[in-house]
Amino acid sequence: MKELTSADDLLLLFRAFYARAGKDEFLSPFFATLNLETHLPHIISFWESLLFGAGTYSGDMMGAHIRVHESRAMQTRDFEQWVKLLHQTTDDFFEGEKATELKNRAQQIAQLLSLKFTGKIMN
Template sequence: MKKLETREDIENLVNSFYNRVIKDEKIGFFFTEVARIELEKHLPKMYAFWESILFGQMTYKGNPMGAHFPVNEVHAMEQPHFDRWLELWKATVEESFTGYTANMAINKSENIAKLMAFKMELARRL
Protein backbone atom coordinates (compact mmCIF):
# COMPACT_ATOMS: atom_id res chain seq x y z
CA MET A 1 0.00 0.00 0.00
CA LYS A 2 1.11 3.53 -0.58
CA LYS A 3 0.90 6.77 1.29
CA LEU A 4 -1.72 9.36 0.37
CA GLU A 5 0.56 12.15 -0.81
CA THR A 6 -0.51 13.79 -4.06
CA ARG A 7 -3.42 15.33 -5.89
CA GLU A 8 -3.36 12.25 -8.14
CA ASP A 9 -3.77 10.06 -5.04
CA ILE A 10 -6.79 12.12 -4.01
CA GLU A 11 -8.29 11.82 -7.48
CA ASN A 12 -7.84 8.04 -7.41
CA LEU A 13 -9.36 7.85 -3.92
CA VAL A 14 -12.34 10.03 -4.77
CA ASN A 15 -12.94 8.19 -8.06
CA SER A 16 -12.85 4.81 -6.30
CA PHE A 17 -15.19 6.08 -3.60
CA TYR A 18 -17.73 7.45 -6.07
CA ASN A 19 -17.61 4.27 -8.15
CA ARG A 20 -18.65 2.49 -4.98
CA VAL A 21 -21.08 4.99 -3.48
CA ILE A 22 -23.26 5.62 -6.53
CA LYS A 23 -23.94 1.88 -6.78
CA ASP A 24 -24.67 1.48 -3.08
CA GLU A 25 -28.20 0.36 -2.35
CA LYS A 26 -28.45 2.33 0.91
CA ILE A 27 -27.22 5.75 -0.22
CA GLY A 28 -26.57 5.64 -3.95
CA PHE A 29 -29.99 7.11 -4.71
CA PHE A 30 -28.99 10.39 -3.03
CA PHE A 31 -26.36 10.86 -5.72
CA THR A 32 -28.23 9.45 -8.71
CA GLU A 33 -31.89 10.27 -8.06
CA VAL A 34 -32.14 13.03 -5.47
CA ALA A 35 -29.15 15.29 -6.14
CA ARG A 36 -28.66 13.90 -9.67
CA ILE A 37 -25.00 14.77 -9.61
CA GLU A 38 -23.12 14.97 -12.85
CA LEU A 39 -19.86 13.22 -12.06
CA GLU A 40 -17.81 15.19 -14.57
CA LYS A 41 -18.73 18.38 -12.69
CA HIS A 42 -18.93 16.97 -9.18
CA LEU A 43 -15.68 15.02 -9.01
CA PRO A 44 -13.35 18.01 -9.59
CA LYS A 45 -15.10 19.76 -6.68
CA MET A 46 -14.47 16.73 -4.49
CA TYR A 47 -10.81 16.58 -5.53
CA ALA A 48 -10.44 20.21 -4.51
CA PHE A 49 -12.39 19.66 -1.28
CA TRP A 50 -10.16 16.81 -0.12
CA GLU A 51 -7.00 18.50 -1.36
CA SER A 52 -7.91 21.52 0.78
CA ILE A 53 -8.66 19.41 3.83
CA LEU A 54 -5.72 17.02 3.61
CA PHE A 55 -2.96 19.14 2.08
CA GLY A 56 -3.99 22.64 3.12
CA GLN A 57 -4.28 23.71 -0.52
CA MET A 58 -7.09 26.22 -0.70
CA THR A 59 -8.38 24.91 -4.02
CA TYR A 60 -11.94 24.25 -2.85
CA LYS A 61 -14.43 27.06 -3.25
CA GLY A 62 -17.83 26.05 -2.04
CA ASN A 63 -20.23 25.48 0.81
CA PRO A 64 -20.66 21.78 1.60
CA MET A 65 -23.50 22.37 4.06
CA GLY A 66 -25.31 24.66 1.67
CA ALA A 67 -25.06 22.04 -1.06
CA HIS A 68 -26.60 19.34 1.14
CA PHE A 69 -29.56 21.22 2.64
CA PRO A 70 -31.62 21.10 -0.60
CA VAL A 71 -31.00 17.34 -0.85
CA ASN A 72 -32.11 16.94 2.76
CA GLU A 73 -35.34 18.78 1.95
CA VAL A 74 -36.18 16.30 -0.83
CA HIS A 75 -35.22 13.20 1.14
CA ALA A 76 -34.10 13.23 4.76
CA MET A 77 -30.40 12.52 5.17
CA GLU A 78 -30.33 10.61 8.45
CA GLN A 79 -27.66 9.10 10.71
CA PRO A 80 -27.73 5.66 9.05
CA HIS A 81 -27.04 7.33 5.69
CA PHE A 82 -24.01 9.13 7.09
CA ASP A 83 -22.87 5.94 8.80
CA ARG A 84 -22.95 4.14 5.45
CA TRP A 85 -21.15 7.03 3.68
CA LEU A 86 -18.46 6.83 6.35
CA GLU A 87 -18.21 3.06 6.11
CA LEU A 88 -17.68 3.26 2.34
CA TRP A 89 -15.17 6.11 2.64
CA LYS A 90 -13.12 4.30 5.30
CA ALA A 91 -13.07 1.08 3.29
CA THR A 92 -11.97 2.94 0.17
CA VAL A 93 -9.17 4.73 2.00
CA GLU A 94 -7.98 1.61 3.81
CA GLU A 95 -7.92 -0.52 0.64
CA SER A 96 -5.45 1.75 -1.13
CA PHE A 97 -3.61 3.98 1.32
CA THR A 98 -1.68 3.95 4.56
CA GLY A 99 0.07 6.46 6.76
CA TYR A 100 -0.62 9.74 8.44
CA THR A 101 -2.60 11.42 5.65
CA ALA A 102 -4.74 8.33 5.07
CA ASN A 103 -5.54 8.28 8.78
CA MET A 104 -6.31 11.99 8.62
CA ALA A 105 -8.69 11.37 5.70
CA ILE A 106 -10.60 8.95 7.90
CA ASN A 107 -10.54 11.21 10.97
CA LYS A 108 -11.72 14.22 8.97
CA SER A 109 -14.48 12.16 7.36
CA GLU A 110 -15.72 11.10 10.80
CA ASN A 111 -15.96 14.74 11.84
CA ILE A 112 -17.68 15.67 8.58
CA ALA A 113 -20.22 12.86 8.95
CA LYS A 114 -21.03 13.85 12.55
CA LEU A 115 -21.42 17.51 11.71
CA MET A 116 -23.47 16.88 8.58
CA ALA A 117 -25.79 14.44 10.35
CA PHE A 118 -26.31 16.93 13.17
CA LYS A 119 -26.98 19.86 10.83
CA MET A 120 -29.35 17.89 8.59
CA GLU A 121 -31.33 16.70 11.61
CA LEU A 122 -31.45 20.24 12.99
CA ALA A 123 -32.65 21.60 9.65
CA ARG A 124 -35.48 19.05 9.55
CA ARG A 125 -36.62 20.09 13.03
CA LEU A 126 -36.74 23.82 12.27
Protein backbone atom coordinates in the same frame (compact mmCIF):
# COMPACT_ATOMS: atom_id res chain seq x y z
CA MET B 1 0.10 -0.02 -0.30
CA LYS B 2 0.80 3.64 -0.96
CA GLU B 3 0.82 6.91 1.03
CA LEU B 4 -1.84 9.46 0.07
CA THR B 5 0.15 12.46 -1.17
CA SER B 6 -1.52 14.22 -4.11
CA ALA B 7 -4.66 15.40 -5.88
CA ASP B 8 -4.22 12.45 -8.28
CA ASP B 9 -4.39 10.09 -5.29
CA LEU B 10 -7.59 11.80 -4.14
CA LEU B 11 -9.05 11.44 -7.63
CA LEU B 12 -8.36 7.71 -7.65
CA LEU B 13 -9.83 7.36 -4.15
CA PHE B 14 -13.03 9.29 -4.88
CA ARG B 15 -13.63 7.65 -8.26
CA ALA B 16 -13.53 4.30 -6.44
CA PHE B 17 -15.70 5.67 -3.61
CA TYR B 18 -18.43 6.94 -5.96
CA ALA B 19 -18.35 3.70 -7.97
CA ARG B 20 -19.14 1.86 -4.72
CA ALA B 21 -21.64 4.46 -3.48
CA GLY B 22 -23.47 4.10 -6.80
CA LYS B 23 -24.13 0.44 -5.99
CA ASP B 24 -24.92 0.95 -2.32
CA GLU B 25 -28.43 0.27 -1.07
CA PHE B 26 -28.64 3.42 1.10
CA LEU B 27 -26.37 5.84 -0.77
CA SER B 28 -27.03 5.19 -4.46
CA PRO B 29 -30.30 7.21 -4.64
CA PHE B 30 -28.46 10.36 -3.51
CA PHE B 31 -25.89 10.13 -6.29
CA ALA B 32 -28.13 8.83 -9.09
CA THR B 33 -28.45 12.17 -10.89
CA LEU B 34 -25.05 13.59 -9.93
CA ASN B 35 -22.72 14.52 -12.79
CA LEU B 36 -19.52 12.96 -11.47
CA GLU B 37 -17.18 14.79 -13.86
CA THR B 38 -18.52 18.14 -12.60
CA HIS B 39 -18.57 17.05 -8.96
CA LEU B 40 -15.12 15.43 -8.73
CA PRO B 41 -13.10 18.68 -9.08
CA HIS B 42 -15.10 20.14 -6.15
CA ILE B 43 -14.56 17.17 -3.87
CA ILE B 44 -10.86 16.95 -4.81
CA SER B 45 -10.27 20.66 -4.12
CA PHE B 46 -12.16 20.28 -0.81
CA TRP B 47 -9.93 17.43 0.33
CA GLU B 48 -6.65 18.78 -1.01
CA SER B 49 -7.37 22.00 0.90
CA LEU B 50 -8.09 20.10 4.13
CA LEU B 51 -5.19 17.64 3.88
CA PHE B 52 -2.50 19.54 1.97
CA GLY B 53 -3.48 23.19 2.62
CA ALA B 54 -3.98 23.74 -1.12
CA GLY B 55 -6.54 26.52 -0.61
CA THR B 56 -8.31 25.59 -3.84
CA TYR B 57 -11.82 24.98 -2.46
CA SER B 58 -14.23 27.88 -2.76
CA GLY B 59 -17.54 25.99 -2.72
CA ASP B 60 -20.41 26.01 -0.28
CA MET B 61 -20.26 22.61 1.33
CA MET B 62 -23.09 23.18 3.78
CA GLY B 63 -25.34 24.78 1.17
CA ALA B 64 -24.77 21.82 -1.16
CA HIS B 65 -25.99 19.39 1.52
CA ILE B 66 -28.94 21.59 2.48
CA ARG B 67 -30.07 21.25 -1.14
CA VAL B 68 -29.41 17.47 -1.13
CA HIS B 69 -31.42 17.12 2.08
CA GLU B 70 -34.33 19.13 0.66
CA SER B 71 -34.71 16.80 -2.30
CA ARG B 72 -34.04 13.60 -0.33
CA ALA B 73 -33.75 13.53 3.46
CA MET B 74 -30.45 12.11 4.72
CA GLN B 75 -30.73 9.84 7.76
CA THR B 76 -28.22 8.84 10.41
CA ARG B 77 -27.74 5.44 8.76
CA ASP B 78 -26.83 7.19 5.47
CA PHE B 79 -24.04 9.14 7.19
CA GLU B 80 -22.81 5.98 8.93
CA GLN B 81 -22.78 4.12 5.61
CA TRP B 82 -21.01 7.04 3.86
CA VAL B 83 -18.24 7.00 6.49
CA LYS B 84 -17.94 3.19 6.43
CA LEU B 85 -17.63 3.15 2.65
CA LEU B 86 -15.07 5.97 2.57
CA HIS B 87 -13.00 4.29 5.30
CA GLN B 88 -13.06 0.96 3.45
CA THR B 89 -12.15 2.55 0.11
CA THR B 90 -9.31 4.53 1.70
CA ASP B 91 -7.92 1.40 3.38
CA ASP B 92 -8.09 -0.53 0.10
CA PHE B 93 -5.76 1.93 -1.62
CA PHE B 94 -3.79 3.98 0.91
CA GLU B 95 -2.00 3.92 4.24
CA GLY B 96 -0.13 6.41 6.39
CA GLU B 97 -0.66 9.75 8.07
CA LYS B 98 -2.76 11.52 5.39
CA ALA B 99 -4.97 8.49 4.84
CA THR B 100 -5.65 8.37 8.58
CA GLU B 101 -6.27 12.12 8.67
CA LEU B 102 -8.76 11.85 5.79
CA LYS B 103 -10.69 9.12 7.62
CA ASN B 104 -10.74 11.09 10.88
CA ARG B 105 -11.83 14.37 9.26
CA ALA B 106 -14.51 12.56 7.23
CA GLN B 107 -15.89 11.01 10.43
CA GLN B 108 -15.90 14.38 12.24
CA ILE B 109 -17.62 16.24 9.38
CA ALA B 110 -20.17 13.44 8.93
CA GLN B 111 -20.96 13.68 12.65
CA LEU B 112 -21.57 17.42 12.31
CA LEU B 113 -23.74 16.99 9.21
CA SER B 114 -25.66 14.13 10.81
CA LEU B 115 -26.37 16.21 13.91
CA LYS B 116 -27.46 19.18 11.80
CA PHE B 117 -29.75 17.25 9.47
CA THR B 118 -31.12 14.47 11.67
CA GLY B 119 -30.72 15.91 15.15
CA LYS B 120 -29.08 12.64 16.12
CA ILE B 121 -25.48 11.65 16.75
CA MET B 122 -24.27 8.89 14.42
CA ASN B 123 -22.32 5.85 15.59
